Amino acid sequence: MTSESPRSTAVRDAALSAVPAALADLGALVRIPSVAFPGFDRAEVERSATAVAALARGLGIFDRVDVATAIVPETGEEGMPAVLATRAARNGRPTILLYAHHDVQPVGDESLWESSPFEPTVRGGRLYGRGAADDKAGVMAHIGALRALAEVAGPDFDLGVNLFIEGEEEAGSASFAAFLADNAEALRADVIVVADSGNWDATTPALTVSLRxxxxxxxxxxxxxxxxxxxxxxxxxxxxxxxxxxxxxxxxxxxxxxxxxxxxxxxxxxPAYSEETLRSEAGLPAGVAPIGGxxxxxxxxxxxxxxxxxxxxxxxxxxxxxxxxxxxxxxxxxxxxxxxxxxxxxxxxxxxxxxxxxxxxxxxxxxxxxNPFLVDTRGEAVAHARAALAEGYGVEPVDIGVGGSIPFIADLVREFPEAEILVTGVEDPHSRAHSPNESLHLDTFRRALVSEALLLDRLDATTR
Missing domain, CATH: 3.30.70.360 (Alpha-Beta Plaits)
Incomplete structure (x- = not known):
């Protein structure tokens, strides 16, 4: 299932070594209640953006790291802060744009949480906390993978990297299109990785190829x-x-x-998917019937x-x-x-x-x-992603659809029509994103970080 070179083996080892620090940094991010909805404290979203920017600067690989905003066209108000870091490609290598978001859903009824939503807590191999899975784990998968690549290849590797960590995805991405228009050249890439989806299960990776x-x-x-x-x-x-x-x-x-x-x-x-699996993953009681046909x-x-x-x-x-x-x-x-x-x-x-x-x-x-989204799976980057996932998880990935929506992907397609878009993620079906007791499966996170590091290594060896 693997065909690793000596360097990819070194990248894998570096990525595994990077996991503890990535989880520690994830815990620090989870402690920041970065809810971007109206009525919540904007200062916390700004604090979260500042923390993410510090992590990006600490990598020592970017030409520039900024905390930036855009104006919401419909209201004239300033959008929530995003982190934008850029690094130019060298020697004919492609540029990859890594996307995640640092804002989180509101807590809801806190009495339904088994531990404090903004105090990261490990139970049964899972890290509990609001944003632990959706999507601060996506942020840290990017940071951890870049740390691994830089450790092995040195800070002067050839791959171009743009990092875009949005600050209002959960609240509707009101300024997203304007942010893309304002920063189109800084964000332009050959490959875009959106780390805001899930996997088939805790041990089987997935590429999301359709979204409602x-x-x-x-x-x-x-x-x-x-x-x-x-x-x-x-x-x-x-x-x-x-x-x-x-x-x-x-x-x-x-x-x-x-x-x-x-x-x-x-x-x-x-693919085959049983009613029993649905009941387990959705929390559907035995006496309640599924709907539809x-x-x-x-x-x-x-x-x-x-x-x-x-x-x-x-x-x-x-x-x-x-x-x-x-x-x-x-x-x-x-x-x-x-x-x-x-x-x-x-x-x-x-x-x-x-x-x-x-x-x-x-x-x-x-x-x-x-708008919905369908991935063109014929591209070279998709093949690299599948190979990296197979190596990182030890299991061949599956193509999945997702019932949820990531509306801003339509904006990415419109702004960067030539880019290959890969939708990945660190969640598993029991992550309970948006719900009380949201959690991250720690082994899934480890495998996701390793897989992304291997993908970066593959692209660093690819001519544009």
């Missing part, structure tokens, strides 16, 4: 000019909750599959889905005998590869307007879209 897109928006349903007594008018007056529940129910059929005309599916084969992975990778992720309505604690005049919901749709996110959003909005019950008034706002 997303369409997220807020809908407000209004049926009354003001709240009214439910005893006095209930039974004759439609309240907003009734209208909202009735309307939302039209989005799915009796199996739970999406029932919106105009949303498309991708026809592609998927077709193979399980086709439902996750190749078909659309619609989820209600938030609702503004009277809470249980504040419930009263009142007809609610309006209810707002956040709807998150995943778009199958092959369909534009804008077309998918239009189809969903048209469906909702057409099915609004009782003449309910609908308004839509905060619309966010990101």
């Amino acid at each position: 897109g997303n369409a997220r928006f807020t809908m407000t349903v209004r049926t009354l000019e003001h709240a009214s007594h439910s005893g006095m008018f209930g039974g004759a007056v439609p309240d907003a909750m009734l209208a909202t529940v009735t309307l939302l129910s039209t989005l799915w059929d009796e199996t739970g599959a999406v029932a919106v005309a105009g949303l498309t599916e991708r026809d592609a084969e998927t 077709g193979s399980i992975l086709s439902r996750i990778w190749n078909k659309p889905s619609i989820t209600v992720t938030g609702i503004d309505a009277p809470s249980v604690r504040n419930a009263s005998n009142t007809l609610s005049p309006e209810v707002s919901v956040v709807i998150s749709a995943r778009v199958a590869p092959g369909q534009s996110a804008a077309d998918a959003y239009r189809a969903i909005e048209e469906h909702l307007r057409a099915h609004a019950p009782f003449g309910a008034e609908l308004t839509f706002r905060d619309v966010e879209t990101g």
Whole structure:
């Protein structure tokens, strides 16, 4: 499964030796609550960016390391700080752009965490903490791999390296496109590695070759000019909750599959994947049935889905005998590869307007879209990546789709159409990214770091 040269063996050994320091640095990053969402402390995101920039400077390989921002075109506000480090290629070698993000999801209900979310804690071979997997581990896989390459090849190796560590991916990458436009020459590369995905399991590496897109928006349903007594008018007056529940129910059929005309599916084969595996990885209790039809992975990778992720309505604690005049919901749709996110959003909005019950008034706002992505797997960099993963993990990699979305990849494709884009990651199916008790499987991280170091070594020996 390996065909290692003496130098690649040395790079592998250096990468293995780099793991303890990388994990220590990861722990320090996890302690910084770098949530980029509105209402959270921007200073923590700035502190995180400063820490990442210090790690990049400490490598001693970059021509320049900056903490930079871009303006969000829609609002005129300054985006969150990113780290941009650049190193020019030499002697005809290619340039690689290494992407990850240092911002993290909010904690949510802290009572659901078994240990403090911003205190890295090791249990059962896993490192627990918010951002431990998504995506500060991606940051440290890049840093650790570069440390290994520099140790073996010296700081004057020929490969061009651009490092881009974003600061607002979890919050929607509002300034991403502007940042790319502002820094296009500094970011330009022949190969782009996006370390923000996952693996088949904790021991089997994967290349992500398809991603669903997303369409997220807020809908407000209004049926009354003001709240009214439910005893006095209930039974004759439609309240907003009734209208909202009735309307939302039209989005799915009796199996739970999406029932919106105009949303498309991708026809592609998927590997074997059992219901038992789904239950284990998703936390699906024995008495709850999966939804949809077709193979399980086709439902996750190749078909659309619609989820209600938030609702503004009277809470249980504040419930009263009142007809609610309006209810707002956040709807998150995943778009199958092959369909534009804008077309998918239009189809969903048209469906909702057409099915609004009782003449309910609908308004839509905060619309966010990101297109799906399909990787061209014929390139030389893909072959190098597969070989490096096989060597680093000791197991041949598999090509996977991902049901989640990385919308900014569409921006990368638009800005750098000639670049080969490789979507990799350090997560395994039990990482629980975005959820309480997020964690990183330590052996997976070790293998991922080694694999990336081997990929860098291969590209350093490749003529552009």
